[in-house]
Amino acid sequence: MFKPLSFYIGLRYTAAKRRNHFISFISLTSMIGLMLGVAVLIIVLSVMNGFDRELKQRILGMVPHAVIKGAGPLPDWQQVDRLVEEHPRVLAAAPFVQGQGMVTGGGNVRGVMLNGVLPEQEKTVSIIENHMVEGSLDDLVSGEFGIIIGKLMAASLRLGIGDKVTVVLPEASVTPAGVLPRLKRFTVKGIFSVGAELDGNYTLIHMDDASKLMRTGGKAEGVRLLVDDLFAAPKVAEEAARMLDGRYYISDWTRTHGNLFQAIRMEKTMIGLLLMFIVAVAAFNIVSTLVMVVTDKTADIAILRTMGATPGRIMRIFIVQGAVIGIFGTLVGTTLGVVGALNISDVISWIEGILGHKFLSADVYFISYLPSQLQWQDVFIISGAGLAMSLLATIYPAWRASRVDPAEALRYE
Numbered sequence: 001m002f003k004p005l006s007f008y009i010g011l012r013y014t015a016a017k018r019r020n021h022f023i024s025f026i027s028l029t030s031m032i033g034l035m036l037g038v039a040v041l042i043i044v045l046s047v048m049n050g051f052d053r054e055l056k057q058r059i060l061g062m063v064p065h066a067v068i069k070g071a072g073p074l075p076d077w078q079q080v081d082r083l084v085e086e087h088p089r090v091l092a093a094a095p096f097v098q099g100q101g102m103v104t105g106g107g108n109v110r111g112v113m114l115n116g117v118l119p120e121q122e123k124t125v126s127i128i129e130n131h132m133v134e135g136s137l138d139d140l141v142s143g144e145f146g147i148i149i150g151k152l153m154a155a156s157l158r159l160g161i162g163d164k165v166t167v168v169l170p171e172a173s174v175t176p177a178g179v180l181p182r183l184k185r186f187t188v189k190g191i192f193s194v195g196a197e198l199d200g201n202y203t204l205i206h207m208d209d210a211s212k213l214m215r216t217g218g219k220a221e222g223v224r225l226l227v228d229d230l231f232a233a234p235k236v237a238e239e240a241a242r243m244l245d246g247r248y249y250i251s252d253w254t255r256t257h258g259n260l261f262q263a264i265r266m267e268k269t270m271i272g273l274l275l276m277f278i279v280a281v282a283a284f285n286i287v288s289t290l291v292m293v294v295t296d297k298t299a300d301i302a303i304l305r306t307m308g309a310t311p312g313r314i315m316r317i318f319i320v321q322g323a324v325i326g327i328f329g330t331l332v333g334t335t336l337g338v339v340g341a342l343n344i345s346d347v348i349s350w351i352e353g354i355l356g357h358k359f360l361s362a363d364v365y366f367i368s369y370l371p372s373q374l375q376w377q378d379v380f381i382i383s384g385a386g387l388a389m390s391l392l393a394t395i396y397p398a399w400r401a402s403r404v405d406p407a408e409a410l411r412y413e
Contacts, residue, residue, distance in 0.1 A: 009304075009317045027289045027325060033282030034329030035336065038386050041275040042337025043344060045378045048268040050345075050371030055264065056230065058194045059257060061127035062202065064096075064224035066237035066252040068244070073219035080223050081121075084240040089228050092124035095220035097210040103149070103203065105165040106158035112149075112203045114167065116210020116221075125226040128192050128204070134161050135190025142208035146189035150199030154191045163188045169213065184213055276385060282329070283389035286322045290397030294318065294404075302406040311402035318398035319391070326390020334383045341374040 074080055077095045085093050097116035102109055119137040123129050129137050133151055140146050147165065149157075159165060169182040186205065193199055211218050227236045233252040241248045294301070301314055340347075348370045352358055359370070 009320075026285070026292065030282060030285035030289050031325050031329040033285060034279065034326065034386060034390065035333035037275070037279035037282045038330055038333030038382055039337035039340060041272065041279060041382050042334065042374075042379055043340045043372075044275060045268065045272055045382075046337075046341035046372045046374045047344065047370060048264070048271065049373040049375055049378070052261070052264050052268070053373050054195075054371045055260065057127070059198065059260075060230060060253055062194055062198050063253060063256060064125070064251075065227045065230060065233045066225040066240075066250060067222050068225065068237065068241055069222035069249045069251070071247060071249075073216040073221055074223070075219060077220035077223060080244060083243050084223060084225060087236065087240045087243065089232065089236045090225050090240060091228055092121075092226040093223050094118065094121035094125045095207060095223050097207050097214060097216055097221045099169065099210070099214050101170065102168045103153070103157065103165050104168065105163065108157050110153055110156060110201070112153070112167075112201050114210060114213075115202070115204050116207040116214075117204055118207050122204070125224055127194070131192050131194045133191045133193050137190070137204070139189040140204065140206040142206050144189075144206075145184060145186050145209050146206065147186040148190035148192060148204040149188060150202055151191055151193035152200035153203070154188075156200065159188050161188055161191070167213070182213070276382075279382075279386050280389055283326060283386065284393045286325055286390060286393040287397060289325070290318055290322050290394060291400065293321065294397055294401040297401075298404055301401055301404045305404070305406040314404075315398040315402040318401045319394045322394030322397065323391055326387060326393070330383055330386040330390065333386065334379060337382075338374065338379060341372050344372045345370050 068080065068084060074095075081093045081095060084090055095118060099114045101112060101114050103112050104110075117137075117140075119140050122137060128148075132148075135148065137148070140148065147167070149159065149165075154160065157165070165186050165188060167184050167186055171182050205213075207220065208218070210216075211220075225233075225237060225240065227233050229236075230253065234250075234254060237250040237252050241250050304314060348359065
C-alpha cells in the first residue's frame with residue numbers, strides 16, 4: 001500500500017526502539033502528561049458545570065425568576081396574575097407576601113425570610129413540593145397559621161411536625177401595656193430540604209395568614225414569575241410589566257443571586273485557564289523530545305538529504321512524529337476525561353462508603369454530593385487546544401532538522 005515517504009518514516013521513528021532510552025522516557029512522559037492534563041481539565045470543568053447546574057435548579061427553583069410589585073400592596077393581584085401569564089415566555093405566575101422576621105423555638109432564635117403563598121399556585125412556580133421531607137404545601141390552610149421550614153432550621157431550633165414556633169416581626173405595636181413587638185404563634189406543618197442555604201432561612205406560610213400578620217389588608221405584595229429561560233428573565237419581566245396599567249416595579253434573580261453565579265462562572269474560567277497551562281507544559285515537552293530525536297538522528301537526516309530528500313520533506317517527517325505523540329495523548333486523555341466525568345459522582349460516593357467519611361457535608365456545603373455535567377462543547381475546545389499546541393510544538397524541532405548540513409553531519413561518520 002502506498003504511503004507518503006514523510007509519513008512512513010515519521011511513523012517508523014515513532015515506533016522504533018532508540019539506542020538512547022532517555023529519549024524514549026521523555027517521549028512517554030510527554031504523552032502521559034498530555035493525557036493527564038486533558039483528562040483532568042475535562043473532569044474539573046464537568047464538576048464546575050455540575051455545581052452551576054445544581055445551584056440553578058435548587059436555588060433558582062425556590063426563589064423567583066422575576067418579580068412584579070406595585071408601589072404598595074396590589075389591590076387586584078388576580079388581574080395582574082392573569083395578564084402577565086398571557087406573555088408567551090411566562091410559564092406561570094403566583095402571588096406572594098414577603099417579609100423578614102425572627103423565629104424562636106427550642107430556646108434558640110433565627111432570622112428568616114417569611115413568604116406568604118397560595119399553595120395551589122406556588123406549586124407552579126417553585127420546586128419546593130418536590131423537596132418536602134415531611135408534610136406538604138397543601139398542609140398550609142388559611143387561618144390555621146401553619147409554617148413550613150427548612151431542614152437546617154428545623155435541626156437548629158430542634159423542631160418537628162406539630163411543634164409551635166413564635167414568629168417575631170421587626171415592627172412594633174402600641175398596646176395598653178406599651179410598645180411591644182408584633183408576634184404570632186405558628187405550628188410547623190412541613191419541613192423541606194433543597195440542599196442549599198435556603199434550608200436555614202426560608203419559610204413559607206399561607207398568604208392569608210401573612211396578610212394578617214403584615215397587615216396588607218388581604219392583598220398580595222407582588223407576583224412572582226416562572227420564565228422559560230433564566231437568562232431572559234430581566235427582559236421578560238420588563239415586557240410583562242408593560243402589559244399592565246399603572247406603575248410597577250420589577251426585580252429578577254440576577255439582582256438577588258446574580259453575584260453567586262457570576263462567581264461560579266469566573267472560577268470556572270480561571271480554573272480552566274490554569275489547567276490549560278498544564279496541558280501546554282505537557283504539549284511543549286514534545287519540543288524537548290523532538291530536539292533530542294533530531295540530535296540522535298542527525299546521521300540519518302544527512303543520508304536522506306544526500307539521497308534527494310528536500311528540507312520540506314525532512315521537516316514533515318518530524319512534524320509527523322510529534323503529531324503522533326500529541327494526537328495519541330490527546331485522544332486517550334479525552335477518552336479518560338469523558339469516562340471520568342460521567343462516573344466521578346459514583347466514584348466519590350464509593351470512596352465515601354469505603355472510608356466512612358462524607359467529603360461534602362450538608363451542614364457545611366450547599367450540595368452534599370459531587371455533581372458532574374459533561375458538556376461536549378468543553379470537550380471539543382479542550383481536545384482542539386491540546387492538538388493545536390501539540391502541532392505547534394513540532395514546528396521548531398522539525399525546522400531545525402531541515403537545516404542539518406549533510407556534509408558537516410557525515411564528516412566524522
